Amino acid sequence: MSKKFWYSLMAVLILTAVVLSACGGAATQAPAEATQPPAQGGKEVEVFSWWTGGGEAAGLEAMIKVFNTKYPDIKFINAAVAGGAGTNARAVLATRLQSGDPPDSWQGHAGQELIGTYVAGGQIQPLNDLYESEGWLKVMPETLIPLISQDGKIYSVPVNIHxxxxxxxxxxxxxxxxxxxxxxxxxxxxxxxxxxxxxxxxxxxxxxxxxxxxxxxxxxxxxxxxxxxxxxxxxxxxxxxxxxxxxxxxxxxxxxxxxxxxxxxxxxxxxxxxxxxxxxxxxxxxxxxxxxxxxxxxxxxxxxxxxxxxxxxxxxLSDSFVLAVGAPDPEAAVAWLKVAGSKEGQEAFNPVKGSICARTDCDKSLFGEYLQSAMDDWASNVVVGSLxxxxxxxxxxxxxxxxxxxxxxxxxxxxxxxxxxxxxxxxxxxxx
Amino acid sequence: MFKNKDRYLSFLLVLPSILAVMIFIYGFIGWSIRVSLSKWKGLTPNFEWAGLKNYIDLFSDPRFMVDIRNTVIFTVVFVVGCIVVGFLLAVMLDQGLKGEAFFRTLFLFPMAISFIVTGVVWRWLMNPATGSRMSGLNLLFSYLNLDFLINNWHTTPTWGIAAVALAAIWQMSGYTMALYLAGLRSIPLELREAAQIDGASELQIYRYVILPILTPVTLSVLIILGHISLKVFDLIIAMAGKQLALDVPAIYMWQTTFDGLFYARGAAIATLLLISVAVLIVPYMWFTLRSEKQL
Incomplete structure (x- = not known):
């Protein structure tokens, strides 16, 4: 075989590699995590959301601060994807779930949107034990629980209520x-x-x-x-x-x-x-x-x-967080959910975002006039869900x-x- | 011997792109067709065979009927509008007026921006608000005392899609003009002169000499604009969001697949779109390839 042939073959292989790597890069669309390299050896929790701007992003930052003081040894990776009120984020999430690479926890509207999509696909875990150990059943409205459950299993932790x-x-x-x-x-x-x-x-x-x-x-x-x-x-x-x-x-x-x-x-x-x-x-x-x-x-x-x-x-309606089946670090994920459902976490998030706590025991003085009236209603009214x-x-x-x-x-x-x-x-x- | 090896090498060199095209275009087309024949609904893939059920359902789906109606109205208004406006602009520029280069660029400019930008700008211009909140074109008409022109634009029932086509005409007629202008410039002067000597009026020259010579250009324009209008998506999303009165197949496909998780139905719409574009393009490509071979 001539030299020319081998040169050509090499060129072909290199081209193929370039083409394939370019395609791979475009397809997975690594979210924001790329800017934050994982901590060496330590534990980490990757939380996926579409809170990238305004009061939502600021609220998330405030909640991350609470998380960092409570769990200084766990690195928080904020994998937020911008755009389209979650439409883009959900498309990225669907791709990651189908390729078996779930984040530890992700944001979703509490209720059937989460349950119908992810429970049916076997992608999130029930959280009843967590609700009991953290005493959330006592501080969240009784009529709320069935709306975020399926067959008696609770599937997400609501952070805010609108x-x-x-x-x-x-x-x-x-x-x-x-x-x-x-x-x-x-x-x-x-x-x-x-x-x-x-x-x-x-x-x-x-x-x-x-x-x-x-x-x-x-x-x-x-x-x-x-x-x-x-x-x-x-x-x-x-x-x-x-x-x-x-x-x-x-x-x-x-x-x-x-x-x-x-x-x-x-x-x-x-x-x-x-x-x-x-x-x-x-x-x-x-x-x-x-x-x-x-x-x-x-x-x-x-x-x-x-x-x-x-x-x-x-x-x-409510934004809530779930626990992924096959979460890379389930312990860290549970730690995040504990913060998301805690009084400190919700008090940090909601005044900034302009919503009320899912818990009924948040400090009213942190909120404005309208939100205070909403908190009274939340604690006393019959709760039904939004379509x-x-x-x-x-x-x-x-x-x-x-x-x-x-x-x-x-x-x-x-x-x-x-x-x-x-x-x-x-x-x-x-x-x- | 040497010649054979050369062919072997050249084949190897185009192999990567052949592979990429096979996988990323034809492979995925095949996969979409397979999905369209399945019962896949929800996030978990389900390839259970459904036959042509998804297609049959689509043709009794009132929303898909709206989509077809809208596509037909949009295509007719858009293609005819672009051809008429583009041809007139080209004829005017062809008169050898001063500053031709300037006007040519001016008319071509809208093509340089994306349909999203066009959509947002025309949404402002075509604002249907009345009374003190009136704005855009309606306000202009009101200042000019042309109140009879004030209308609801893209929010008009049934015909609203034609207002969207107006924005598309604005964007693409410059491009049509460029194609026609090139065609006009390639017509030898002798032909016009011969017609003039035969006593043809200016109008007759266009009707019996120039237009027939430009038929291949018109065909190209028809094909290029036709496939754009069948696939239109971004312009409508930017102008109308997800309002159903202005729905087209591409938007239905996107919404039903990614909002409603009806993957099989979305794939069926995608396949129908592909077929409708192919019906338009394939005979044209076959025709051009054959005529190139003959040359």
Whole structure:
């Protein structure tokens, strides 16, 4: 064989190696951990989240500080992936899980979004022992536990709590039109009729997911807590007359909304209320953080109440952390979960993030006026889960509901909407 | 003998790219097709055979029907719009006006930015808000007392997608212009002169001489724009987010796969997209390859 041949062969091999390594690098997309080389020989815990900006990242940093004082010998690796409210992070996580390289613990919305995805895939472990040894069952609301469990097994540690069923209103507009804050759905509609007649946009609404948010609160407001829970565990029939009434209420509520909702984000929609362009907005209580950012004053520029029909009910969503099956360092992972569920950890995280503790014993003086009222409700109300934010339905079911809702918004066919909801529950939910 | 070894070597040299293409393109296409014939739903792969069920379901899926309608409207408006605007711009530039290079660059510029940027900017321009919050084009029309032009743009029911196509036309008509301009410049002056001597009017020259000569250019434009519009994704995401009225197959594929974990259904949509693009491209490639061989 000539020299030329061997040179060529070598060139081919080198090229192949370059091509393959380039592909490998692109496919795994090593997250932020690359910037933090692991400590030599010591224990470490890798925690995966999408908290990379604003109050969330600052809150996580505060919680990491608590972790570092409590467990100085464990190195904390913050594997946060930015972008798309978790969409990117979840894609990276799915890739890592499929290739058998799980982080020790990762963030997920408490409830069925986690359970339907990761329990079904056998990727997270039950945490009942931890709940008992840490006494969390005593400090978290009793009605919360079933919502984050499957078959009696608790699967995640909620760090923060947000409330979904909040009705934000503009106090000045209500006063000018002599309207009391509505507490029932009928009162709400009457108030909005009055506002509409007075030439005020009654309800501020945004892009598609804010419509799903409105839908879930109207379902809750019309059906009540027990039947609302029944929708998600299969005991309330989606095809029933009462669900139809709820959907009709939703359809009616939509008629009070601004006409350009499709082009508004949730911030745009919420801002309409504090700017006096609309009277009501239904949005989770992260809106309060946004109002503060805009320099608005509570009780003056904005007021709040439970969404009409949901007084005494706390529709929650929560970010929580799980324990991976096959976690590289299970002990360190449990240490992290202990901090995440502890009073110190939650008190460090939540005031910065603008949410309340999942525990009911946090120090109230750390929080602002709205959050204090939310803490009172959290400790005393019936707790139900949010659909839009992953508590009550798994991802597949939620995406089918989302599609049905989107079609309904564009064609207004209520009967087809209800049929699609019935089918979605059969195909991806507990309905038979 | 020597010649044979040379061929052997050259084959070895292209082998890596052949392998990479086989694995990363054809291998994955095959895998997607396999997934589309399975029952995979959820994070755990499930290759249980489902036959054509996913495809059959799609054609009774009201959302997919919306997608097809939107794709057809978008493609027609976008392709026809680009061809008309691009051709007119090219004809105007071809008149030998002063500062031609400047205008050529100006019209080509939108192509240099990504669809995401176009989408965000046109979302602002096409803001459908009314009253005191009116902005963008609607506000401009209102200043100019052209109130009858004020409309809901991309939030118009059924036809909203045509407003998105407007933004796409803005972006791609410069490119179409460049293709037509090259075509126009390659037409020998003698042909026009001959037609003029025969007494043809300027309009007749374009209709019976220039347009027929430009047919291959139009075909290329049709193919290039056609496959862009079948695959459109980023522009719509940037302009409309995930609102279903402006849904197209690529967005449905992405949402159902990664938000809803319906992997098999997502793969079926991907396969249908591939087939629709292939129907457009393959005859064209076959045609060009054959005519190149003949030369």
């Amino acid at each position: 409330r979904a069923n909040v009705l934000w209103y503009n106090p000045k507009i209500l006063e000018e039109n002599k309207i009391a804050v509505p507490t029932t759905v009928d009162e709400w509609f009457a108030a909005m009729d009055k506002l509409k007649a007075a030439g005020v946009t009654p309800l501020a609404l945004g892009e598609q997911w804010t419509k799903m948010h409105l839908l879930e609160t109207v379902l809750l407001g019309t059906l009540g807590a027990e039947k609302y829970n029944g929708l998600w565990n299969g005991t309330t029939d989606w095809g029933s007359a009462e669900v139809k009434t709820a959907l009709e209420n939703f359809q009616k509520a939509m008629t009070y909304a601004n006409t350009d909702s499709a082009s508004l984000s949730w911030q745009d929609a919420a801002q309409l209320v504090v700017n006096g362009d609309a009277a009501f907005n239904v949005m989770g209580d992260w809106a309060e953080g946004y109002f503060r950012e805009l320099g608005k004053k509570p009780r003056v520029d904005y007021g709040w109440a439970p969404v009409p029909g949901t007084v005494g009910v706390f529709q929650f 839009t934010h992953g508590v009550v339905a798994n991802d597949s079911w939620k995406s089918e509901i989302d599609t049905a809702l989107g079609l309904f918004v564009s064609n207004g066919d209520l009967a087809a909407f209800q049929t699609a909801l019935v089918n979605a529950c059969k195909a991806s939910g507990p309905c038979k």
